[in-house]
Amino acid sequence: MDVLRRRKTISLILKLTVWFCGILTVGILIYILLFILLRGVPKINMEFLFGEYNSDTLSAFSSVVTTIEMVIISLFISVPIGVFCAIYLTEYAKRGNKTVKVIRLAVDTLAGIPSIVFGLFGMILFVKLLGFRASVLSGICTLSIMILPLIISSSEEAIKSVPDMYREGSLGLGAGRLRTVFRIVLPTAMPGILSGIILAIGRIVGETAALIFTSGTNVLKNPTLDLMASQRTLAIHMYMLASEGLPHSKEMAFATGSILIIIVFLVNYTTTKLAGRIGRLSDE
Amino acid sequence: MQSTKANYSEKLMQAVFYLSALISIIAVIAICLFLLLRGIPAIGEIGIMEFILNEKWKPTDYPPSYGILSMIVGSTYVTAGAIAIGVPIGLMCAVFLAKFCPDTVYKIAKPAVNLLAGIPSIVYGFFGMEVIVPFLRENFGGNGFSILSSSIILGIMILPTIISISESSIRSVPLSYEEGSLGLGATKEETVFKIVLPAAKSGVFTSIILGIGRAVGETMAVVMVAGNAVMPLDKIKLLKPIRTLTTNIVTEMSYASGLHEESLIATGVVLFVFIIILNTALSLIKTRDAKN
Amino acid sequence: MSKIKIEDVNLYYGEFQALKNINMNIKENEITAFIGPSGCGKSTLLKSLNRMNDLIEGVKINGRMLLDDVDIYKDIDASVLRKRVGMVFQKPNPFPMSIYENVAYGPKTHGIKQRSKLDDIVEQSLRAAAMWDEVKDRLKKSALGLSGGQQQRLCIARAFSVNPEVILLDEPTSALDPISTMKIEDLLVDIKKNYTIVIVTHNMQQATRISDKTGFFLHGEVVEFDDTEKLFSMPENKKTEDYITGRFG
Numbered sequence: 001m002d003v004l005r006r007r008k009t010i011s012l013i014l015k016l017t018v019w020f021c022g023i024l025t026v027g028i029l030i031y032i033l034l035f036i037l038l039r040g041v042p043k044i045n046m047e048f049l050f051g052e053y054n055s056d057t058l059s060a061f062s063s064v065v066t067t068i069e070m071v072i073i074s075l076f077i078s079v080p081i082g083v084f085c086a087i088y089l090t091e092y093a094k095r096g097n098k099t100v101k102v103i104r105l106a107v108d109t110l111a112g113i114p115s116i117v118f119g120l121f122g123m124i125l126f127v128k129l130l131g132f133r134a135s136v137l138s139g140i141c142t143l144s145i146m147i148l149p150l151i152i153s154s155s156e157e158a159i160k161s162v163p164d165m166y167r168e169g170s171l172g173l174g175a176g177r178l179r180t181v182f183r184i185v186l187p188t189a190m191p192g193i194l195s196g197i198i199l200a201i202g203r204i205v206g207e208t209a210a211l212i213f214t215s216g217t218n219v220l221k222n223p224t225l226d227l228m229a230s231q232r233t234l235a236i237h238m239y240m241l242a243s244e245g246l247p248h249s250k251e252m253a254f255a256t257g258s259i260l261i262i263i264v265f266l267v268n269y270t271t272t273k274l275a276g277r278i279g280r281l282s283d284e
Numbered sequence: 285m286q287s288t289k290a291n292y293s294e295k296l297m298q299a300v301f302y303l304s305a306l307i308s309i310i311a312v313i314a315i316c317l318f319l320l321l322r323g324i325p326a327i328g329e330i331g332i333m334e335f336i337l338n339e340k341w342k343p344t345d346y347p348p349s350y351g352i353l354s355m356i357v358g359s360t361y362v363t364a365g366a367i368a369i370g371v372p373i374g375l376m377c378a379v380f381l382a383k384f385c386p387d388t389v390y391k392i393a394k395p396a397v398n399l400l401a402g403i404p405s406i407v408y409g410f411f412g413m414e415v416i417v418p419f420l421r422e423n424f425g426g427n428g429f430s431i432l433s434s435s436i437i438l439g440i441m442i443l444p445t446i447i448s449i450s451e452s453s454i455r456s457v458p459l460s461y462e463e464g465s466l467g468l469g470a471t472k473e474e475t476v477f478k479i480v481l482p483a484a485k486s487g488v489f490t491s492i493i494l495g496i497g498r499a500v501g502e503t504m505a506v507v508m509v510a511g512n513a514v515m516p517l518d519k520i521k522l523l524k525p526i527r528t529l530t531t532n533i534v535t536e537m538s539y540a541s542g543l544h545e546e547s548l549i550a551t552g553v554v555l556f557v558f559i560i561i562l563n564t565a566l567s568l569i570k571t572r573d574a575k576n
Numbered sequence: 577m578s579k580i581k582i583e584d585v586n587l588y589y590g591e592f593q594a595l596k597n598i599n600m601n602i603k604e605n606e607i608t609a610f611i612g613p614s615g616c617g618k619s620t621l622l623k624s625l626n627r628m629n630d631l632i633e634g635v636k637i638n639g640r641m642l643l644d645d646v647d648i649y650k651d652i653d654a655s656v657l658r659k660r661v662g663m664v665f666q667k668p669n670p671f672p673m674s675i676y677e678n679v680a681y682g683p684k685t686h687g688i689k690q691r692s693k694l695d696d697i698v699e700q701s702l703r704a705a706a707m708w709d710e711v712k713d714r715l716k717k718s719a720l721g722l723s724g725g726q727q728q729r730l731c732i733a734r735a736f737s738v739n740p741e742v743i744l745l746d747e748p749t750s751a752l753d754p755i756s757t758m759k760i761e762d763l764l765v766d767i768k769k770n771y772t773i774v775i776v777t778h779n780m781q782q783a784t785r786i787s788d789k790t791g792f793f794l795h796g797e798v799v800e801f802d803d804t805e806k807l808f809s810m811p812e813n814k815k816t817e818d819y820i821t822g823r824f825g
Contacts, residue, residue, distance in 0.1 A: 025373065028400070033399075085301070091301075109563055148307070176290055177294060257407050466628065466631065468734065468737075468738055
């Protein structure tokens with residue numbers, strides 16, 4: 001009976017520990033969110049969002065525009081390459097093919113490389129060797145490579161989850177392989193591919209280490225779409241404001257952090273919704 | 285006519301798909317190549333032993349000294365600290381989500397973990413600078429920028445990695461194992477910790493290795509809380525500032541040139557080697573899993 | 577003498593009633609078989625005898641189940657109950673560890689730490705399951721390397737390891753070949769002098785071969801419960817007759 005009581009006590013302690021760690025994790029998140037948002041959101045105003053940058057406004061306008069520009073162009077480069085790569089891996093490559101193994105290894109390696117190493121690489125190749133200088137273009141080139149593994153693996157997952165009978169149905173009707181891929185497989189896999197794209201958006205928006213030596217920390221008074229300009233993104237804007245050390249810039253770092261968190265929130269919300277749709281699709 | 289045209293576009297697109305697939309390989313090769321091309325000469329000039337085993341980093345002195353041992357040790361300590369904090373909490377949280385969490389709580393807790401994964405490094409760094417550093421300063425003295433503050437922030441940052449991968453591997457343990465254990469009179473907690481968790485160990489190891497990778501490679505969050513001072517080995521303390529491999533690059537690159545700049549790239553090479561070792565460990569786990 | 581008494585038991589999965597008004601006495605040192613078509617409630621009743629149904633959400637039970645006249649849902653801790661009432665499942669489910677550890681897991685859980693004692697228990701349990709000679713030289717090897725039949729006998733040995741009074745078996749041979757099935761049947765007949773055995777089976781020949789009593793279940797009710805010989809030769813109920821002669825459904 002004594003053994004039983006001891007076992008019950010240990011079990012209870014384990015259960016409490018497990019609950020505690022679960023609550024702690026959620027608690028940490030809530031603490032971080034509230035800490036940033038409560039101080040940051042009240043500081044967000046029209047001038048900060050859309051004004052001209054100067055040492056008073058510390059406006060994020062030009063940084064926001066550059067961030068959007070980088071997201072759009074990087075996706076424009078990476079999404080076709082990533083999705084095509086996934087199509088090759090799932091639809092065309094033969095099983096046990098050597099090239100496939102090497103490609104997988106390469107994708108895994110890319111996924112594990114730290115941002116700062118991408119930053120170094122971008123600095124060496126794009127900024128210096130190719131002569132793009134510290135510019136939005138150099139940043140975009142670096143980011144495009146960085147998000148590639150994310151696009152590839154989410155697209156691959158999505159395409160793999162398309163039931164074979166869809167393909168067979170299409171092929172059986174005499175449609176070619178290519179037509180089957182574009183008319184049947186890709187549309188069905190779209191929610192999964194989209195959720196990968198959205199995660200990539202989150203990654204780009206939050207990126208700092210890969211951009212600091214490629215697109216640089218410079219800030220322009222007014223937004224520009226010039227690819228050769230050196231202009232910071234929102235995340236770097238926050239980094240610069242935070243490291244200024246002045247009270248005013250610190251407050252605006254909270255505001256910038258709030259915008260970043262709101263974007264991440266939207267990104268996560270959308271991916272969850274999309275993932276839910278995939279779940280339902282595969283249930284059918 | 286129609287069919288030859290279709291055939292032609294089929295062939296063309298197949299080539300496009302293949303080329304797209306090759307780009308990842310090209311990218312990896314390019315990254316290795318350019319890093320090595322710019323990093324290896326510096327290591328050669330400094331001397332490999334001097335570079336990785338000397339603790340003196342004085343790139344602007346005359347004569348300069350380029351030893352990164354202090355940062356290698358720094359990265360190791362900070363990562364070990366992150367693992368010591370993140371792994372137990374993360375693992376317990378994964379067990380919670382997979383086995384103990386009621387559905388209603390799960391609907392909040394799971395998105396919370398995902399959100400934790402999405403928060404940018406810079407926000408973590410800022411939070412660390414504003415909350416954890418002052419807290420340590422007030423309670424333990426020193427200036428607060430330290431190994432401990434870096435470990436805490438990194439420990440939080442690796443939580444989502446540990447949690448999601450461990451959770452899914454715990455979930456994939458067959459329910460029949462649990463039934464077997466419960467049927468012998470073990471409690472639910474005994475069953476989870478003695479049967480389920482050991483059966484999920486390869487997933488747990490994978491999550492830890494990925495967590496190590498994330499901690500070793502993290503830059504911006506660390507640079508904001510670590511203090512970044514190069515410490516002689518005997519002065520490295522839990523509550524003292526520290527410089528890691530990543531922060532060495534980011535704090536000095538903006539004004540470095542010549543051999544100094546190349547030695548920073550070489551620091552990146554060392555970091556890259558670390559990551560390759562971790563990736564190899566990962567694929568070893570994967571192949572061992574595939575065998576079983 | 578009755579080891580287990582089941583009195584007016586009703587069991588619900590949410591809205592669905594899986595067991596209807598079950599009354600039954602299960603005797604010591606006998607093999608009792610539950611037969612009936614899939615979904616008739618036989619496994620549900622078996623699982624509720626050591627409260628494995630507790631794991632499923634939304635299960636509600638009323639009525640009483642008594643083990644040696646003690647209510648198993650009120651007056652016994654589930655852990656203690658499951659030590660006294662062991663269970664062997666449909667699919668062999670050895671833990672992913674060594675043969676030795678599989679058998680030692682139960683006694684360790686219940687607080688036995690002494691190595692020599694554990695060694696004894698492992699040997700005795702494996703002997704009782706008639707597989708000591710087969711595995712004594714590879715106790716440290718993974719249990720997952722055993723054949724299906726050996727795995728199932730290992731699970732039976734594992735059930736013995738905590739020294740139970742009752743052993744419940746849920747279609748223990750349905751995933752096995754005829755030879756392994758025969759070994760397990762012989763084993764059960766062999767050990768019934770020390771235990772109370774309840775077995776759910778799909779296989780009517782199996783019930784006739786080994787059991788003393790048989791209960792026929794249909795739609796959550798016990799249609800007939802009697803001596804095996806009588807139930808199979810002169811069933812009282814028309815439905816039982818239809819089922820055992822294969823005219824059912």
